[in-house]
Amino acid sequence: MNYFILAYRNLRKKGIRSYLTLLGICIGIFAVVSLITLSNGLKLAVGSQFGVSSTELITVEGAGNGFGHPGSGQVNPLTQRDLQEIEKLSSVKAAVGRVIVAGKIEFNNKVVFGYATNIPSGKDRDILYQQIEAKTAVGRLLKDSDSGKILLGYNFYANKVGLGREIVPGNKVNIQGRDFEVVGIVEKKGSFIFDNIVFMNERDIESLYGSIEEWDFINVLPRDKKEIDKTKEDIEKLLRRLRDVKVGEEDFTVSTPEASLEQVNSILNAITIFIIIVASISIFVGAIGIINTMTTSVLERRKEIGIMKAIGATNRQIFMQFFIESGVLGLIGGAIGVIFGVVLGYFGIIGINNFIGAEIQPQISIYLIFFALLGSFLIGAIAGILPAMRAAKQNPVEALRG
Amino acid sequence: MKKEIDSDKAFIRLNNVAKYYEMGESVVKAVDGVSIDIKRGDFVAVMGPSGSGKSTAMNLVGSLDMPTKGHIFLDGEDISSLNESELAQVRGKNIGFIFQQFNLIPTLTVFENVVLPMALQGVPQYEREEKAEKILRRLDLLDRREHYPNQISGGQQQRVAIARALANDPEVILADEPTGNLDTKTGLKVMDFLTELNKEGRTIVFVTHSPELAKKYAHTIYWLKDGKIERVTKERKK
Numbered sequence: 076m077n078y079f080i081l082a083y084r085n086l087r088k089k090g091i092r093s094y095l096t097l098l099g100i101c102i103g104i105f106a107v108v109s110l111i112t113l114s115n116g117l118k119l120a121v122g123s124q125f126g127v128s129s130t131e132l133i134t135v136e137g138a139g140n141g142f143g144h145p146g147s148g149q150v151n152p153l154t155q156r157d158l159q160e161i162e163k164l165s166s167v168k169a170a171v172g173r174v175i176v177a178g179k180i181e182f183n184n185k186v187v188f189g190y191a192t193n194i195p196s197g198k199d200r201d202i203l204y205q206q207i208e209a210k211t212a213v214g215r216l217l218k219d220s221d222s223g224k225i226l227l228g229y230n231f232y233a234n235k236v237g238l239g240r241e242i243v244p245g246n247k248v249n250i251q252g253r254d255f256e257v258v259g260i261v262e263k264k265g266s267f268i269f270d271n272i273v274f275m276n277e278r279d280i281e282s283l284y285g286s287i288e289e290w291d292f293i294n295v296l297p298r299d300k301k302e303i304d305k306t307k308e309d310i311e312k313l314l315r316r317l318r319d320v321k322v323g324e325e326d327f328t329v330s331t332p333e334a335s336l337e338q339v340n341s342i343l344n345a346i347t348i349f350i351i352i353v354a355s356i357s358i359f360v361g362a363i364g365i366i367n368t369m370t371t372s373v374l375e376r377r378k379e380i381g382i383m384k385a386i387g388a389t390n391r392q393i394f395m396q397f398f399i400e401s402g403v404l405g406l407i408g409g410a411i412g413v414i415f416g417v418v419l420g421y422f423g424i425i426g427i428n429n430f431i432g433a434e435i436q437p438q439i440s441i442y443l444i445f446f447a448l449l450g451s452f453l454i455g456a457i458a459g460i461l462p463a464m465r466a467a468k469q470n471p472v473e474a475l476r477g
Numbered sequence: 478m479k480k481e482i483d484s485d486k487a488f489i490r491l492n493n494v495a496k497y498y499e500m501g502e503s504v505v506k507a508v509d510g511v512s513i514d515i516k517r518g519d520f521v522a523v524m525g526p527s528g529s530g531k532s533t534a535m536n537l538v539g540s541l542d543m544p545t546k547g548h549i550f551l552d553g554e555d556i557s558s559l560n561e562s563e564l565a566q567v568r569g570k571n572i573g574f575i576f577q578q579f580n581l582i583p584t585l586t587v588f589e590n591v592v593l594p595m596a597l598q599g600v601p602q603y604e605r606e607e608k609a610e611k612i613l614r615r616l617d618l619l620d621r622r623e624h625y626p627n628q629i630s631g632g633q634q635q636r637v638a639i640a641r642a643l644a645n646d647p648e649v650i651l652a653d654e655p656t657g658n659l660d661t662k663t664g665l666k667v668m669d670f671l672t673e674l675n676k677e678g679r680t681i682v683f684v685t686h687s688p689e690l691a692k693k694y695a696h697t698i699y700w701l702k703d704g705k706i707e708r709v710t711k712e713r714k715k
Contacts, residue, residue: 077596084584382580385541386594386641387569389562471541475580 078399085400086407089372096368097408099361100454104412104447105419106354111443112420113427114343118336119435120427131300132206133307134335135161135293135314138326151318151326152289160313161295166306168298169202171195172290176280180273181249183239191250191273193280193287194226206294207269214244214259217276225255226274232260236271250275251283265434303331361408362458369401369462373469380466381474390467397463398456405455406448413447487514487550488680489538489649494547494557495704496533507533509704510547515697517648520675521682522695530704531684532653538682539572539651540564552648569598573642575683577654579634581626587637588613588622594644605644612640616670632663639670650674652683656690668694 086093137152153172162170173192180189194200196219203209209216209226217226227242234241247254250273264270281287297306310329320326373380380393388396417439424437496508508530515521525531536542537549540556549557556567568574581590588609595605613619616636621629626637635655642650652671656664672694675681685691691698692712700707 081585084589088584378580379582382582383593383597384565385539385568385574385576385580387565387597387645389565389597391562392565392597472536475541475576 078395079403081396082400082403085372085376086403093368093372093404094407096364097361097404097411099357099359099364100405100408100451101361101412101415103354103356103358103361104409104451105416106350106357106412108413108416108443108447109419109423110347110350110354110416112417112437112439113423114347115438115440116420116424116427116435117343118340119438120424131297131303132332133295133297133303133310134330134332135295135310136291136328136330137289138328152291153293153327154289155287157314157317158290158293160317161293161310164306164309164313166298166302166309167295169199169296171199171203171206171294171296172287173294174280174287174289174291175272176284178251178273178283180236180238182242182246185237185239187237189236189271189273191225191275191280193277194274195277202296203294206296210262211259212262214257216259217274219276221258221276222279223253223255224258224276225250225279226259226261227257228261228270228272228274229263230270231257231273233263248273253283255279263434307331358454361405362454365401365404365455365458366462368404369397369459370465372400373397373462373466376466377469377474378477380469381471381476384469384471385475393469394463394467397466398459401459401463402452402456405458406452408455409448409451412451413444416447417444488517488519488552489513489515489682490550491534491537492548492550494534494537494544494549496530496537496542497545506704508537508544511701511704511706513538513699513706515680515682517680518675518678519680520672520694520696521680522691522698523682523684523701524686524688524691524698525701525707526686529701531686531701533704534701535651535653535682535684539574540567569594570645571647571649573645573647573650575635575638575642575650575652575655577657579626579631579638579658581634581637581641583626586623586625587618587629590626590637591640591644594641598645600645609640609644612643616640631659632666635659635663635667636670639667643674647679649680649682652681654684654686656685656687664690 135153135157155172158170158172161167172195175190175192177188177190180187194217195203200217200219204216211226212229212232214226217224225248227248230236231238231242242248242257242260244257244259246257248257249255255275261269261274277287295306295310297303299306307329311325314327314329315322315325318326383393383396421437421439424435428435491511491513494508494511495506498505498507511530511534513534523531523534533542537544540549540551540559544557547557548555551567551571556564559567574580582593585593591609591612592605595608600608610619610622613622616639618633618636618640621633621637626634629637635658650671655667655671659667668690671681671683683695696712698710698712700710
């Protein structure tokens with residue numbers, strides 16, 4: 076006895092009214108599938124925006140600093156003294172001061188506004204290169220002896236910054252009115268910040284913008300990466316003392332990539348919970364819709380139930396017929412939801428990529444699709460239990476009368 | 478009431494059976510103390526005006542309905558004591574129903590309608606499809622196998638209903654006004670086919686309000702009135 080074929084035959088004849096009741100399940104499953112796809116993508120995207128896969132790096136920022144971009148607007152920026160004192164901490168292996176400056180970039184008779192960041196000299200250079208995992212796609216990295224030379228983010232090479240053509244090592248690029256020779260292109264990072272930035276030796280930045288007195292942020296490498304949280308506390312204690320602020324009134328932040336990711340993830344998780352609640356309500360309403368549709372269907376098909384019983388169908392067989400049919404109804408709603416959810420998830424990730432310049436591969440999870448479909452079938456089937464019981468209990472003689 | 482049938486040979490026996498319906502305050506006695514013995518291989522007509530209880534009696538014989546009083550035996554087994562699931566088994570295996578309204582499942586094709594009773598009994602797919610094909614061929618319906626009931630004529634629908642009734646090779650065929658929705662010529666064809674089935678040894682019970690039809694085809698006629706058997710007549714057939 077193939078209940079699925081029977082269900083398919085009956086559902087094929089159903090009117091649009093029956094399918095409208097599937098909207099609830101459809102929207103619920105759609106929300107769950109698209110959201111999970113999107114949020115997995117977002118987590119990857121956010122992770123990539125740090126541009127640093129090194130989990131042992133601590134970032135110190137002055138208050139009022141936005142995420143990533145230039146130090147303007149800092150109420151209380153980090154000073155040279157802050158940097159020197161942090162370097163002296165016993166739990167700190169190295170600290171590197173970083174600035175990001177905005178400027179005019181001219182090439183190929185086109186002008187764009189972009190950002191440049193400093194590369195320190197000496198051992199700090201190696202530490203920074205290690206921290207940001209700097210490798211070149213073409214050309215070479217900057218050396219201490221370089222002057223008037225720059226290293227560019229990948230997007231300059233990929234012609235994605237609006238300068239009309241790709242820039243390769245050997246090209247001259249004018250920055251803030253001065254010509255610089257390109258020595259290399261950094262490997263693609265998939266991060267908007269890293270792929271669009273100009274790397275310059277600190278001396279060259281100072282020659283354009285004057286000597287650096289304040290830092291936008293400081294990269295700190297802990298002596299022992301297992302003690303990263305202790306190092307973080309040490310820095311916080313030190314800066315509170317130096318800047319004379321109390322606990323809870325800090326005008327700076329000290330963050331580890333993990334902590335930052337956790338923060339973002341906790342926001343994403345909160346959104347996920349919210350959407351799941353909305354989806355649950357929608358699915359619940361959808362289930363009520365299925366109960367309604369199936370109850371109507373039992374009434375409409377009383378005669379058919381009577382015929383089935385006359386030709387030997389047991390109560391259990393009648394129950395199974397309606398139970399499976401209801402499950403398939405839920406499955407149809409779920410399948411439509413999955414299709415739209417996957418489509419939105421997929422294009423959503425592509426949208427995020429375009430927006431922040433990341434290159435996240437949309438992850439369409441087979442498990443997610445499988446469980447979404449299984450779930451919608453079960454919801455439909457469960458919603459069908461009462462109507463199916465009602466169908467099974469029909470008295471054959473009365474049912475045959477229609 | 479004449480009692481001419483040897484009760485020891487009774488295949489279907491209704492023993493003082495009554496069926497009452499409560500309609501608000503009053504009680505309708507649809508069947509009121511009926512005793513019938515039907516021999517194996519008999520061709521029986523249940524006659525009577527509308528409201529005489531003939532359809533109710535038929536439903537009781539077909540185990541579609543449970544009597545309020547009395548006992549019903551099918552081949553010696555008391556089916557009035559069976560539960561719903563066992564009754565369904567009895568219907569599926571031993572009884573083939575033919576209705577006035579044909580009562581085919583509209584969402585299934587002719588072929589699937591014939592396969593359905595076998596599927597309900599768990600007959601393996603290959604076997605039931607082969608059987609359905611054989612029956613449809615016999616009823617000259619093979620070229621309609623993929624049609625839906627609403628795509629074929631009334632006469633063809635009733636033939637499909639007969640094919641379905643034969644699916645599980647039942648010993649008893651119950652027909653409730655089988656010609657009621659057909660023109661005379663088609664109706665007679667259906668009756669001829671029932672005669673053919675009777676000659677194969679199947680017991681046929683049909684309900685009709687047409688004395689001509691009853692007299693022409695039945696061997697035994699039960700005349701019902703007001704839920705009771707008025708008389709039983711025997712027809713001599715060549």
